[in-house]
Amino acid sequence: AFDTQARLQQVEQRVGSSADGQFDLPNARQLHQAALRAKTEAEAEWQRTLADPTVTVSVVIDTYPQVIRDVEMQVGERKAALRKLEQHAFAKVDTFRRGLPDDLRAFPGFVPLPGESYTTYSGRLRRLTHGLSALRSLQDADRLLAVQVESDVVSPPSTAPVIQALDAAIDLLNPVSDPSGLIDEMSTLETEWSQLADQRVQLETTITRLSEERRFLQSGWAQQDKQIAALRRQLHAATKRDKAVFSSLGQAKNEVHLIRKVAQTVQELQLLREDLAQQGDPDLPVIREKLETAMQQFRSFDASWARFIIGDVPWSHWIAPVLRWFIIIGLTYLVLLTFNVLIFRQWAHHEKLQYPLAQLPEILVNAPDDSGNAASARFFGGGAFWIGFSVSAAFLGWNVVCYTDWVPGLTPLDLNNHWGDALQDSSLTALVHSRSAVFFTMIGLAFLIPAKVSFSIWFFYVLYLIQLQAMVWAGFGVDERSFPAEILYTLNFRTAEGGGALMVFALVVLYKCRNYIFCCCNTKPVEDLNPSERKELRLASLLFLLGSIGLILTLWLGLGANLFYTIFTFVVIMIITIGLIRMVAEGGILGLKCWFGPFHLIRSFPGMDKAWTAPTLFAPLLVYYSIIFMDIKTFIAPAMANGLKIRDDLKMERLRFHLAIVLGIVVAAITGVGLHIIFGYSVGADAMSDWFYTGLPKGMYTKITYMMKTTPVDETASHLWFLGGAGMMSILLYCRQFFFSLPHPIGLIMLVNPIMQSYWFSILLGWLAKSMVSKYGNIACYEKVRNVFIGLIVGELTVVVVAMVLSYNLGVSIPIDLNRN
Known part of the structure; x- marks a missing residue:
C-alpha cells in the first residue's frame, strides 16, 4: 500500500x-x-x-x-x-x-506449394510410388525374417527370399536416388542468384546517386524522375526474380536432401543384403532390427500415405481442444441462427425493416423487383450506375496508382480527413482525434436506408462530439483519449450512455418478439401462419432453448466459470446481440464492434473488488467473449439476419436454405481452423498475422491477469452515465409514440460502436443526398439517383479487389480495403 x-x-x-x-x-x-x-x-x-x-x-x-x-x-x-x-x-x-523442423512437412504431400516447380512435385510423387512399392517388398522381407527368428533355423535357401525382396526394394529405389541432375540445376540457380544480387546492389546505388543529384538540379526534374522510375521498375523486377530464384533454390536443396536420404537408405539395404548373403551364420535379430530402422526412414523422404495425405502436423495435440471449442462455437452459432429466425418475422413483416445490406446483393444477382423486372438490368444498363462507379473508382484508382509508384511523384488522396492539424491550436482541441472520413461504400448504403435512420446515426454522433467538447471545457480531460474505454470491462461516458440505451432498446425489441421465442411451448402466436413457416418457428424455438441450456452448461462445466455469472453473461450477451443485429438490419452498418458487455456492468455497478464479484469467478468467460465477439469478422449474427432477408425475398425453400447455411459454417470452420494450424506449423505462428497469433491472445490474457490482480472498480461514474443513457432511450421511445418527428433511437445505441468515427460523415453525405432527392424529386428521379450510389459501392468494391491483386503480385503495400477499425 x-x-x-x-x-x-x-x-x-x-x-x-x-x-x-x-x-x-x-x-x-x-x-x-x-x-x-x-x-x-x-x-x-x-x-x-x-x-x-x-x-x-x-x-x-x-x-x-x-x-x-x-x-x-x-x-x-x-x-x-x-x-x-x-x-x-x-x-x-x-x-x-x-514451425516444424526442416525435414518435416506441414502441408500434405498432394498439395502443390506456392512457386513449386513441376520437377519438385513430380519428384515427390515418384518417391511416393517407388517408395511404397519398395516398402511392401521390405515388409515381405521383414515377415520372412520374423519367421526365421522364431524358428531359429538358418540355411542358405531360407534367406534367399529375403535377399530377393531386398533386391526388389533396391531396384525400386535406385531410380529416385540420383541427385546429379538437381545438383546441376542448383549450381545454375546459385549463379543466377549471385548475379541478381549484384544487379540489385548496382541498381540501388544508381538510384541513390540519381536521387541525390536531383536535389541540386536547376531543371530537368521530369527527365530525372522518369529515369529513377525506370530504374525502380528494373529493381522491382530484379527483386521479384530474386525471390523466385531463391525459392526455387530452396526447393532444389530440399529435393536434393530428400534424394540423398533415399540414397542413404539404399546403401543401408545393400549392407543388409551383404550381411544375409555372407557365408556362415548371419545374426538375424540384428539384421531384422536394422531393416525395421531402414523402413522407418521411408516417411522422411515422402514414401508414406500419411505424409502425403495429412502431412507431419501433430494433429493429436489439437483434437481435444479443437473438438471442445467446436462444441462451444457450434452451440453459439446454433443459438444465434435460431434467434435470428425467431425475430425475423416481427422485424421483416410487422415492422417492415429494409435490411440495406441485403438489398445490394439482391440487385447485383439480378433479383426481380416487385413488378417482376430484373433489377440489375436497369442498373448496369443505365448511365447513372456508371457515373457513381466512375467517381469512386477514379478517387481510389488514383490512390492505387500512387501507392504502386507507376507514376513517380504523385501523392495519394487523404480520404480520412483527420482534424488534428486544423484544431491543434484552437479552442476545440477535444476534437483533434476526430475525422470526417469519406467511405464510398458507406455513402451508398446510407442512401439505401430510410432518411430518419441515417439522420439519427450521424446526429447522435455529432451530439457526442459536442458533449466531448463540453466535458473538456469543464476540465474533465484534454481530448478524447482522456476518456479511455475498451471492449472488455472499461467504459467512458460515451460507451456507458450507448450501453444503457442499447439495453433499454434491445429489451423493448425483445419484448415485441417474445411470442415467437417461446412458440414451441405456446403455439397460439403461430397458428395463423402457413404450415412450413409454423414448423420452422417451432423447431427454431425448441433448438434455441435447448442450445441455450447446452451452451450455459458447456461454459459452466467445460470452462469452469461460476454458474450465476455464466447465466448472467449469456442473458446480457443475448440482449446486446438483438440490439447489434438491429443496428445492421435497420442501420445498414458495415462494420460493428461493441464496447459494452456483461463485464462492463459488473465493474460499473458492484465493482470487481468484492468476494462475490471477484474476477476469478468469470475470467474463463472473458476468453469465450473475446473469441466470439471481440473481432468484427467472427460475429456472425448480423450476417445471418441479412441471409434470412435474402431467403425471404427470393422465396427460397426453408430447409434447403438452413442446410446450406449450416454446411457452409461447418466447411468454413473446418477449413479455416485446419489451414491456420497447418500454416502455423509451416512457417511458425510467430511469422503469421500479429493480431490473431500474438496481439489478441497475449493482450487478452494480459488484460485478464491485470483485472485479477487489481480487481478494478468504477471511478468515473460510468454507472450514472449508463443510467442516463437508459433514461434518455426510455424517454425517446415513449415520446416518439406521440411525436414521430423526434430522432430515431438507433443512433443513440451506435455510441457503443467505436467504428462510427469512420462512418458518421459518410452517412451524413448519404443522408443529405437522399433528403434532397426525396424533397425535390419523384420516384423515377429517386431510382436513377439510387443507381449512382449503388455505382459508388460497386466501384469501391472493384478497386479493393484490384488493389488486393496488385498488392500480391507487385509485392507492395496498397492500403485500400473495407477495414475501418
Missing part, C-alpha cells in the same frame, strides 16, 4: 506539472486501491485471529511451525507438478510458434 501510494503521488505530480503521465494515472489509482483493499482484508483477518480464544501464544509456538512446513510442502509439490505440466505444454506450443 505504501509503495503504490508513493507511485500514485509521483504520477499525480507529473500530471500536475505537464501532460506527461496522464494515461498512467488511472492505472496507478487502480493499483493503489487494490493494495488498500488487500491491506484492509489482512487487518480484518488479523483482528479475527486475535479474537479467537483457541489461538494462544503457546498453541502457535507448538503447532504452527509444523503446519507451515506441511503447507509449504504441499505448495512445493503443486508447483513442481505445475512446472512439469507447463514444460510439457510449452514444448508443444514452442513447436507451433516456431
